[in-house]
Amino acid sequence: MKDLESMGIDTTDASLAWIGYFHSDGKTIERYFLIEYPFGKAHQECVPAYTVEDMVKKMPCYIPSREEGKLGYVLRLGAANPNQYFCAYEAIDNNTAPLMIQYGGSLIEAVFYIFKYIIALKLNH
Incomplete structure (x- = not known):
């Protein structure tokens, strides 16, 4: 998705998103979870993810x-x-x-x- 964003493509219409959950220190991301994108838009560490269908x-x-x-x-x-x-x-x-x-x-x-x-x-x- 970073490739597409660097080309100037708006990726906000993606169906899914990777959401980062922070480690207990509150500074580093411990892991990412894949969720439906509209839900993830409000999350700070949201990275849109296109599906093949998208x-x-x-x-x-x-x-x-x-x-x-x-x-x-x-x-x-x-x-x-x-x-x-x-x-x-x-x-x-x-x-x-x-x-x-x-x-x-x-x-x-x-x-x-x-x-x-x-x-x-x-x-x-």
């Missing part, structure tokens, strides 16, 4: 092709194998290479990478 809702489900005669690309998520997941914008016609694809050890890792890329593209246009 990010997917903000991503375009379709990206038109810039090439004439091509249909464009659709968002696709899934498991490549039991230990690897992917997020991709795949060609509708299946005869064209994916526009972008990212693999990760978790679905949220793969989606987060593509989400940051899409946000960067939007900010630079």
Whole structure:
């Protein structure tokens, strides 16, 4: 989330938040707990956390092709194998290479990478 905030993205619409609970000294955080974000907004040590669903809702489900005669690309998520997941914008016609694809050890890792890329593209246009 720090990456997104450094890009200027408002993360206050996150579904979840990490809440820090202080050690008995009142100065150091002992541990973090994940809670629903609206509840956590009032807490001093609240760090918003996007879910996969939060990010997917903000991503375009379709990206038109810039090439004439091509249909464009659709968002696709899934498991490549039991230990690897992917997020991709795949060609509708299946005869064209994916526009972008990212693999990760978790679905949220793969989606987060593509989400940051899409946000960067939007900010630079």
